[in-house]
Amino acid sequence: MIASWLSKFTSPSKLKAIGIMGMNQRNISYIGRYNRRHLFPLVDNKLKTKQIAQAAGAAVPELIGVISEQHNVPFIHEMVKKWPGFVIKPAQGSGGKGILVITSHKNGLYKKPSGAEIPKSEVERHITNILAGLFSLGGKNDVALVENLIQFDNVFDGFSFEGVPDIRVIVFQGYPVMAMMRLSTAASDGKANLHQGAVGVGIDISNGKALRAVQFNLPAQQHPDTGRALHELRVPHWEELLRIAASAWEMTGLGYVGADLVLDKDKGPMVLELNARPGLAIQIANGCGLLPRLRHIEKKHASSAPASLEERVAYSLTHFKGTHTPSHPQNSPQINSQKNSQKNSQKNAVKKTKKK
Numbered sequence: 001m002i003a004s005w006l007s008k009f010t011s012p013s014k015l016k017a018i019g020i021m022g023m024n025q026r027n028i029s030y031i032g033r034y035n036r037r038h039l040f041p042l043v044d045n046k047l048k049t050k051q052i053a054q055a056a057g058a059a060v061p062e063l064i065g066v067i068s069e070q071h072n073v074p075f076i077h078e079m080v081k082k083w084p085g086f087v088i089k090p091a092q093g094s095g096g097k098g099i100l101v102i103t104s105h106k107n108g109l110y111k112k113p114s115g116a117e118i119p120k121s122e123v124e125r126h127i128t129n130i131l132a133g134l135f136s137l138g139g140k141n142d143v144a145l146v147e148n149l150i151q152f153d154n155v156f157d158g159f160s161f162e163g164v165p166d167i168r169v170i171v172f173q174g175y176p177v178m179a180m181m182r183l184s185t186a187a188s189d190g191k192a193n194l195h196q197g198a199v200g201v202g203i204d205i206s207n208g209k210a211l212r213a214v215q216f217n218l219p220a221q222q223h224p225d226t227g228r229a230l231h232e233l234r235v236p237h238w239e240e241l242l243r244i245a246a247s248a249w250e251m252t253g254l255g256y257v258g259a260d261l262v263l264d265k266d267k268g269p270m271v272l273e274l275n276a277r278p279g280l281a282i283q284i285a286n287g288c289g290l291l292p293r294l295r296h297i298e299k300k301h302a303s304s305a306p307a308s309l310e311e312r313v314a315y316s317l318t319h320f321k322g323t324h325t326p327s328h329p330q331n332s333p334q335i336n337s338q339k340n341s342q343k344n345s346q347k348n349a350v351k352k353t354k355k356k
Ligand SMILES: Nc1ncnc2c1ncn2[C@@H]1O[C@H](COP(=O)(O)OP(=O)(O)O)[C@@H](O)[C@H]1O
Pocket: 061, 087, 089, 093, 094, 095, 096, 097, 099, 101, 147, 148, 149, 150, 163, 164, 165, 166, 184, 190, 191, 192, 193, 260, 272, 273
């Protein structure tokens, strides 16, 4: 099935014809227009994002500690003593840069997902580099977050290699419009970021099933390390994941946002981070452009009352099937008054989800 997609997406003119959005258009027409600048700090710092996600009732990976001063760097070993696996990341990093994943440690040696071991000094050097801003937005000084290692759900066995897969959902005006699962590979070193070499699998918004897959922007049919057929991927808890993603609108007030979610073996769906400038490769992984969906939602917004979280998710589930986007939005009955709008559902958006 995936193979039949490939022939369609070979030339730039064809990509344009299916509504692929470019960088300038994203920056000007969507990020510039829908993301107010003063809200960026909520998502440009992973520590703040954790706080707002938790306040909204969403689960997040546990924070072991924060290192913000050079003289505290050697304390890392004491900090992680009782945590078998952990991740060190820059609070203001992106694209997987500067993330060190440690799966276990013993006698002063720290094991990476590949099995390679590094000494204490290398872990400390890594933190020093994070503090110096080597991996962070604008190269500014940063702090290092130390998080518990997520144990991902067994359903992804064979789909991800030596790393936690994550689910990226683009949420526009509170509507999930496109999704992709990112799978770690030997190349990506325990991180599920496309620029690090992860595989991106376009996911059908209507049912959580794989549509097509790419690695380094080239079509992929099997996981490069495990050989697992990628079209078999189906993400469980799909509606719940969409609800958490959609609630990023209430959490942040950002109109155009990329929500990164993970599925923990025991704790279920979690918010890993939120992005105010989500990348565009999700379109290649899906084999369809974002523009038709963004325009669809813009038209819908212009002609109907604000919708609740549940209504928005239900709308996306029924209108964004496969690579299809209906050209005219359907006006759902105006059940919700302004009361149900963004502001009021802020507090309990995710809590409501959890009871289900
Ligand atoms: N706590 C964690 N446990 C396991 N893997 C993690 C953890 N945090 C991040 N990762 C891995 O690193 C990737 C990137 O993490 P993320 O927090 O989204 O940072 P970035 O902004 O660099 O994308 C994730 O997709 C995941 O594969």
